[in-house]
Amino acid sequence: MTQAGSEKKRLLQRLEEGPVLCAEGYLFELERRGYLQAGAFVPEAVLDHPEVVSQLHREFLRAGSDVVEAFTYYGHREKLRLIGKEDKLEPLQKNALALARAAADEFPDAAPLVAGNICNTNIYDPADSATANQVRAMFDEQVAWAAEAGVDFIIAETIEFAAEAEIALQAIRATGLPAVVTLAVHKPGVLRDEVAPEEACRRLEHAGAAVVGLNCARGPATMLGMLTDIRKAVSCPVAALPVPYRTSPETPTFQSLEDPCCAQLPPEGPFPTALDPFICNRYEMAAFAREAFDAGVRYLGVCCGGAPHHVRAMAEALGRRPPASRYSPDISKHYALGDDSSLKRVNLDYADEL
Numbered sequence: 001m002t003q004a005g006s007e008k009k010r011l012l013q014r015l016e017e018g019p020v021l022c023a024e025g026y027l028f029e030l031e032r033r034g035y036l037q038a039g040a041f042v043p044e045a046v047l048d049h050p051e052v053v054s055q056l057h058r059e060f061l062r063a064g065s066d067v068v069e070a071f072t073y074y075g076h077r078e079k080l081r082l083i084g085k086e087d088k089l090e091p092l093q094k095n096a097l098a099l100a101r102a103a104a105d106e107f108p109d110a111a112p113l114v115a116g117n118i119c120n121t122n123i124y125d126p127a128d129s130a131t132a133n134q135v136r137a138m139f140d141e142q143v144a145w146a147a148e149a150g151v152d153f154i155i156a157e158t159i160e161f162a163a164e165a166e167i168a169l170q171a172i173r174a175t176g177l178p179a180v181v182t183l184a185v186h187k188p189g190v191l192r193d194e195v196a197p198e199e200a201c202r203r204l205e206h207a208g209a210a211v212v213g214l215n216c217a218r219g220p221a222t223m224l225g226m227l228t229d230i231r232k233a234v235s236c237p238v239a240a241l242p243v244p245y246r247t248s249p250e251t252p253t254f255q256s257l258e259d260p261c262c263a264q265l266p267p268e269g270p271f272p273t274a275l276d277p278f279i280c281n282r283y284e285m286a287a288f289a290r291e292a293f294d295a296g297v298r299y300l301g302v303c304c305g306g307a308p309h310h311v312r313a314m315a316e317a318l319g320r321r322p323p324a325s326r327y328s329p330d331i332s333k334h335y336a337l338g339d340d341s342s343l344k345r346v347n348l349d350y351a352d353e354l
């Protein structure tokens with residue numbers, strides 16, 4: 001059996017045994033923490049502040065993620081060209097992969113899977129066939145570094161065109177590693193090349209994807225229905241990694257959210273830097289994990305906006321007790337809201353005034 005063959009068993013075997021949880025959302029979280037610039041959204045922190053990336057990997061693993069995804073999202077050639085740092089492409093990619101591996105090694109008992117990552121290139125244009133080759137070249141160089149780093153599988157994510165997803169899948173398949181391919185579906189409810197999500201997933205399964213599904217763009221409320229359609233259309237494991245924002249039928253994506261109550265909004269609106277009032281709480285994400293699991297989804301996670309408390313709540317909703325569960329809430333000890341016998345009546349009686 002080849003190296004790739006034995007690796008493949010790891011992801012698929014885990015999916016046969018139960019759900020796999022994958023924390024994402026590095027870009028937004030590091031932007032909030034002050035280590036990454038909104039706009040270009042290039043993960044320079046991988047080179048400039050590697051300890052911060054390692055810490056976030058650690059936090060997601062403590063919260064129950066089964067996967068450490070190398071933080072190469074938007075660290076591709078096109079993005080680095082945009083900020084005039086194309087020379088940093090290879091060190092950024094390799095460092096991100098090394099950081100992911102090192103984080104996984106900190107958790108020998110859980111033995112998390114390490115995933116490489118490729119994503120929307122932003123150069124694909126269905127009207128310009130030359131871009132397909134450029135996209136393939138970008139994917140090829142990235143998957144080669146991921147394979148060289150010994151990842152367990154490779155994620156192609158946030159892809160908005162069915163055809164670009166197929167190119168990504170071909171590039172991953174050429175390494176022999178399993179491919180998890182997840183699509184981002186915007187307001188129209190179909191991919192940008194007008195393919196329905198379930199049809200795109202069906203094609204990807206036929207082309208050899210190990211796992212297919214959706215990530216980013218949509219929150220739990222506007223992703224769930226699509227997952228049901230995808231589940232019916234394919235026989236392979238289905239993935240769901242929504243953004244933890246309160247999207248609705250009127251505003252189905254986090255890019256489309258509006259905030260008429262806020263007088264200080266930047267001109268572009270709440271997305272991407274003023275989404276705070278829309279964030280789902282941990283209980284909503286736990287409910288999503290249960291509902292998606294009941295709908296047959298087995299590869300679950302969270303995308304942009306996700307934080308460790310979401311991941312822990314999802315892990316617990318799936319019956320897990322990850323290391324961070326040691327600190328899961330116990331309100332019985334709260335000075336005014338609790339019911340511990342040692343708490344003072346003077347504070348308990350004041351609870352309604354808080």
Ligand SMILES: [Zn+2]
Nearest residue numbers: 216217303304
């Ligand atoms: Zn996202």
